[in-house]
Amino acid sequence: MEKNKKFPSKELLEKTFLADLHIHSKYSRACSKFMEIPFLAETGKIKGLQVIGTGDFTHPMWLKELKEYLEYDIYSGLYVYNKLPEGPKFILTSEISLIFSKNNKSNRRVHLIIIAPDFKTVEEINLYLSKLGNLLIDGRPTFGIDCEKLTLDLLKISEKILIIPAHAWTPWYSVFGAFSGFDSLEEAFGEATPYIYAIETGLSSDPEMNWRISKLDNITLISCSDAHSLSKLGREATAFFYPLTYENIYNSIKTGNIAFTIEFYPEEGKYHYDGHRNCKVCLSPKETKALGYKCPKCGNPLTVGVLHRVELLADRDEGYIPSNKPLSVHLVPFIEIITEVFNLNKQSKSAEKLYEQYLSFAGTEFEILLKLDLKDLEKVFPSKLIEAIKRVREGKIFAKPGYDGEYGIIRIFESPEEEGLIGLKQQSLFTLQ
Ligand SMILES: [Zn+2]
Ligand SMILES: [Zn+2]
Known part of the structure; x- marks a missing residue:
């Protein structure tokens, strides 16, 4: 089978809108200074995105800008840039980094996307987070709290908050990462697991890879750009069925009612294969195993990539295609x-x-x-x-x-x-x- 065996039909495209729910503002480390609402709205419009995550709502300066630029639209429950009302709508999103110990293992590192319905909820989230760490340091702040406790605490603020593990497979900072993650959502989230409805597959993995893990059958797979600059906006995205409302985005993620995702070729992602960048050593999972996980050049442990992690946790063979899943559309x-x-x-x-x-x-x-x-x-x-x-x-x-x-x-x-x-x-x- 080749990629894109099924491509969205015109009828399906008419019924859907595209959303990019994970981006960063100019207040996040290593981000372009053009990551501002007017440029984001303009770029989103020419790309054809109908909803863009604001990113970084935990950052006080960015939140101040968001309040200046965006108006709440009571019909959609989303936000509109006041100078480009026909442009994409905005949804309040942020990403946080958690470093904590769990189940006798220290240095667990998990990144989470948080999606919130309105500014009032965002303020309550920020008040809660400001007691755990400094929100001004970075648009993607770091806290020392367990992801299970954080999830349960946030849901006390509002049931309409979504918490989604970001780029779930990357080696260093993700829920399933080879170096700092867990082997299952249950292990990571404990009692909060029933409230984790979705994971972001990230650039280095695609739905096909995730379908190999039966434990993820009831988890919605979303794709987002994690853009740090305007040109990267929408390089991955999620297509939802209309209506274009917060309520509907929330329910679609909760129930898995997604039309399709736009995928980067996972091979293009930065952590698809294993290897050592400085040693210019790039290896398939099979080759890494044969070498005992040691770099053939420098002898140090290899960085185990996403494909390898998926294979370790998979209980189905490569090529398994479920019958009832959203289309996975690979684009360049x-x-x-x-x-x-x-x-x-x-x-x-x-x-x-x-x-x-x-x-x-x-x-x-x-x-x-x-x-x-x-x-x-x-x-x-x-x-x-x-x-x-x-x-x-x-x-x-x-x-x-x-x-x-x-x-x-x-x-x-x-x-x-x-x-x-x-x-x-x-x-x-x-x-x-
Ligand atoms: Zn990010
Ligand atoms: Zn090496």
């Missing part, structure tokens, strides 16, 4: 398609210019990638660009997995000068169904 961001087709640098001005030009011809990024008839684009797009979009939709691409903090490489066309690329379609003949 449009700017990356353009840079490959025109052989440009990702950060170059000319790539950016072409990106804007093609969007102005055709509509939003997601309309181009998901919706528009490729025939209709023939007049305005060169044929190689159309061929590239077609291949992305069909999931026929080449990849070189990321490892130990190094992004992977995705290519739409075969590239002889790039070593180590594997055709995903070809690979799947052997490893998937």
Whole structure:
């Protein structure tokens, strides 16, 4: 089977809206200074997102800005940027980092996304958190509290708060991470487990990988960008059925009623494979096991990636496809398609210019990638660009997995000068169904 065997139909797209629920503001470490509401609203609009998480609501300065820019919309229970009312709506979100000991193991590190219905609830959450640590240091603050206790305490503030483990598989800071995590949600959340309705799969894993774990069958899988800069907005996203309201987003996450998720190729994520970045050693889970988890270059323990962790916890074979799950749609961001087709640098001005030009011809990024008839684009797009979009939709691409903090490489066309690329379609003949 190849990726994207099932692609969302036009009928399905008409019934759904796209939300990116995890981003960061300019107040988070290593984030762009352009992560401000006016730019986020504008970028979200041209990408085709209808809901964007505000990120960082725990940060007092950012919260002050949010209150200046955003107005509560009583019809949706969401927030609207007052100067761009036709733009995407905003939902109050934040991410926190917890470092704690549990079950005789110290240094557990878990990142959680918190979603809240309104400013009043956010203020109560912040008051609670401010007693545990300093909210001003970082847009993603760190606390020394157990995730079970934190979840139970937050739900006392409001039942309408959602708590979602972020990038659930990354090695260093996640609920299932190889170095600091747990083997199950029950082990991490104890009595609070029934209130954990969803996990964020993160860039290095996709729903297909998560489906291999039967314990996650009743957990909703969401995808978000975790963007630190505007261009990364919506690189992963979750499609919900209408109506576009807080209540409906909350219930859909609670019950798993999601239409589809937009996925990064997990191979492109920074922690898909195992290895050592400094030693330039990149290994599959099988190779790591054969080497006894030691780096063949420096002899130190290898950084065990997401695929490896999933395989350790999986009770189903690779390629298992459940019948009743939302579609998993793998895409390549449009700017990356353009840079490959025109052989440009990702950060170059000319790539950016072409990106804007093609969007102005055709509509939003997601309309181009998901919706528009490729025939209709023939007049305005060169044929190689159309061929590239077609291949992305069909999931026929080449990849070189990321490892130990190094992004992977995705290519739409075969590239002889790039070593180590594997055709995903070809690979799947052997490893998937
Ligand atoms: Zn984040
Ligand atoms: Zn090494």
